[in-house]
Amino acid sequence: MAVTTDRRPTDGHAPSPPARLSLTPGTAPGLLDGAWWPRSRDLSRELPALAERLDHSWGRVTRVTVNPAFWPVIPRKVPVGGHTVHVGWFTNEQDPHKLLLFSYSADRLDLLIIPPETEPAAAARLMSAATTPGSLLTASRLMEDEREAEDATQSRDREEEWETEGGTAGDSASSPARK
Numbered sequence: 361m362a363v364t365t366d367r368r369p370t371d372g373h374a375p376s377p378p379a380r381l382s383l384t385p386g387t388a389p390g391l392l393d394g395a396w397w398p399r400s401r402d403l404s405r406e407l408p409a410l411a412e413r414l415d416h417s418w419g420r421v422t423r424v425t426v427n428p429a430f431w432p433v434i435p436r437k438v439p440v441g442g443h444t445v446h447v448g449w450f451t452n453e454q455d456p457h458k459l460l461l462f463s464y465s466a467d468r469l470d471l472l473i474i475p476p477e478t479e480p481a482a483a484a485r486l487m488s489a490a491t492t493p494g495s496l497l498t499a500s501r502l503m504e505d506e507r508e509a510e511d512a513t514q515s516r517d518r519e520e521e522w523e524t525e526g527g528t529a530g531d532s533a534s535s536p537a538r539k
Contacts, residue, residue, distance in 0.1 A: 398474075403434060418463060
């Protein structure tokens, strides 16, 4: 996949709304430290709100890495509240559904990235799953589990709709026995 890096200054963007972020409580080790639900796939617009929120509670964000699979443009630098956050990308080495943040104190946060187009109920389930202390589920596994749950729900809904329109599920327990 071709990756586009944006070298233009990003000062022309309007400020974005506060970040939709949920962090794992306490210090229980797990594969994820929380979840982030950006409003768009524009990193230049979305990262400042995320970094500003974390700067105050976690430490100044200095670097961010993403997998370019879902980001059309990856800026090299993003201005955030008086400092600059450097942005990098890794194609094969980083889970496409994960964002890594680094601070001055050498701390690192691994966040599940919930796609912006995700329905609010699904996003809430994903945020909850990503913030479970001690969880050993990867970001991609959480996204796959959510897709499977959504597929099962849609299948069940189609079956219920079919039955209410005069069909039958073919339940062998309710069918007359054939001789």
